[in-house]
Amino acid sequence: MDLVLKNCKLVDEISSYYIGIEKGKIKTISKSPIKGNETIDIKYNILSSGFIDPHVHFRDPGFAEKETFKTGSMAAANGGFTTIFDMPNTNPETNTYKNFKNKLKIAKNKSVVDFGLHSGINDLDEIRKIAELKPISFKMFMDKYSNQEIEENFKNISLLNKESNTNYKLSLHCENKKIIEESTDSFIGKEISAIDHSYIRDINAEVISVKQGLSLSEKYNVPIHICHLSTNKALKAIKRKDLVSTEVTPHHLLLTNEAFNEYGTMAKTNPPLRPVGENLAINQLKDIDIIGTDHAPHKIEDKNKGALNSLSGIPGLETAVPLLLTQVNKRQIDLKTVLRRFSNNPAKVFNLKKKGKIAIGYDADFTVLDIKKEGKINLDNFYTKAEYSPFEGMEYKGIAIMAILQGKVIMDNGEVYCT
Numbered sequence: 001m002d003l004v005l006k007n008c009k010l011v012d013e014i015s016s017y018y019i020g021i022e023k024g025k026i027k028t029i030s031k032s033p034i035k036g037n038e039t040i041d042i043k044y045n046i047l048s049s050g051f052i053d054p055h056v057h058f059r060d061p062g063f064a065e066k067e068t069f070k071t072g073s074m075a076a077a078n079g080g081f082t083t084i085f086d087m088p089n090t091n092p093e094t095n096t097y098k099n100f101k102n103k104l105k106i107a108k109n110k111s112v113v114d115f116g117l118h119s120g121i122n123d124l125d126e127i128r129k130i131a132e133l134k135p136i137s138f139k140m141f142m143d144k145y146s147n148q149e150i151e152e153n154f155k156n157i158s159l160l161n162k163e164s165n166t167n168y169k170l171s172l173h174c175e176n177k178k179i180i181e182e183s184t185d186s187f188i189g190k191e192i193s194a195i196d197h198s199y200i201r202d203i204n205a206e207v208i209s210v211k212q213g214l215s216l217s218e219k220y221n222v223p224i225h226i227c228h229l230s231t232n233k234a235l236k237a238i239k240r241k242d243l244v245s246t247e248v249t250p251h252h253l254l255l256t257n258e259a260f261n262e263y264g265t266m267a268k269t270n271p272p273l274r275p276v277g278e279n280l281a282i283n284q285l286k287d288i289d290i291i292g293t294d295h296a297p298h299k300i301e302d303k304n305k306g307a308l309n310s311l312s313g314i315p316g317l318e319t320a321v322p323l324l325l326t327q328v329n330k331r332q333i334d335l336k337t338v339l340r341r342f343s344n345n346p347a348k349v350f351n352l353k354k355k356g357k358i359a360i361g362y363d364a365d366f367t368v369l370d371i372k373k374e375g376k377i378n379l380d381n382f383y384t385k386a387e388y389s390p391f392e393g394m395e396y397k398g399i400a401i402m403a404i405l406q407g408k409v410i411m412d413n414g415e416v417y418c419t
Contacts, residue, residue, distance in 0.1 A: 080400025
């Protein structure tokens with residue numbers, strides 16, 4: 001074997017295991033010792049299939065001062081993620097064949113972790129061309145489009161799937177454009193505070209948009225992935241699962257809009273943090289498919305422009321795992337539920353055939369967890385360029401201590417290795 005991982009503790013398994021790796025793939029899984037050119041002692045910590053974040057914003061190209069594919073992917077590795085999917089709202093937007101191909105080149109040259117790219121939406125001719133480059137999905141920010149334009153986008157993806165015998169998803173940011181515009185206008189000229197962001201973009205904007213996405217998905221037989229659900233009312237609106245997958249962020253699970261009173265616009269994100277009673281709770285994670293960080297870094301000055309003008313976005317790659325493992329240790333959720341949503345489910349939802357399982361023939365991607373390690377979230381230890389987090393200083397119990405990508409260690413106890 002090229003590499004052997006010994007003393008691996010797998011979830012729901014009493015015995016410890018040896019994992020043999022050859023040419024970046026899992027070759028052997030054994031309770032008995034295996035010989036290899038190199039051996040890493042996992043020391044009976046939890047070994048999971050590599051974590052996958054389907055929702056990051058690396059800002060590259062166009063906003064290198066906020067994040068690059070290198071710094072973002074290093075943050076991913078430090079957080080325990082071995083694969084990420086980047087969103088298209090860069091500059092230029094990744095919604096043409098040329099721009100998509102250029103971002104692929106950037107990612108290949110800079111990324112420390114494995115990656116996929118979501119494409120932006122364009123006309124049918126352009127998305128046909130983009131489809132040749134195998135995007136993870138086509139992403140639609142529904143708050144940027146009229147109802148007529150939204151339906152046209154569904155129709156185009158349906159036509160693409162039929163004529164090319166594919167099954168591309170539409171990943172949806174579900175907020176209603178008209179509701180947000182009318183609500184924003186009603187606040188202009190008034191003295192407002194950070195918490196008002198959660199009322200300007202209220203739950204009705206999300207719920208109506210989710211219902212619209214569900215209806216059009218069924219009408220055009222287009223699978224959809226609903227990004228960053230933020231309210232239990234939207235979650236309850238989702239009745240069928242055959243065409244729909246769902247995602248939640250740690251900040252929407254663990255914070256309410258009361259966080260604005262402590263963190264101000266540092267907690268501003270879209271969709272917003274919700275009032276108590278309208279928010280999602282940690283025990284609802286079992287009803288949601290995937291944890292996505294929506295890692296969205298900005299410069300500090302962009303977050304300090306007042307309640308209306310401060311940019312929305314919270315960095316999450318290096319806080320997600322300790323936050324969720326802390327909830328496991330508090331017995332608010334079980335470890336298996338969390339690991340499925342960090343690894344198995346995103347691989348299944350986005351059809352990554354060789355990721356998401358510890359099984360022979362699969363990619364040798366692993367996240368190693370010390371579920372008892374304690375500390376405080378400290379921005380000084382982060383690789384992201386973002387210098388803020390509403391979770392700064394929060395005590396945690398449990399963290400990723402190693403990340404392995406195709407048999408190569410890319411992170412070991414907070415040190416990230418670039419190859």
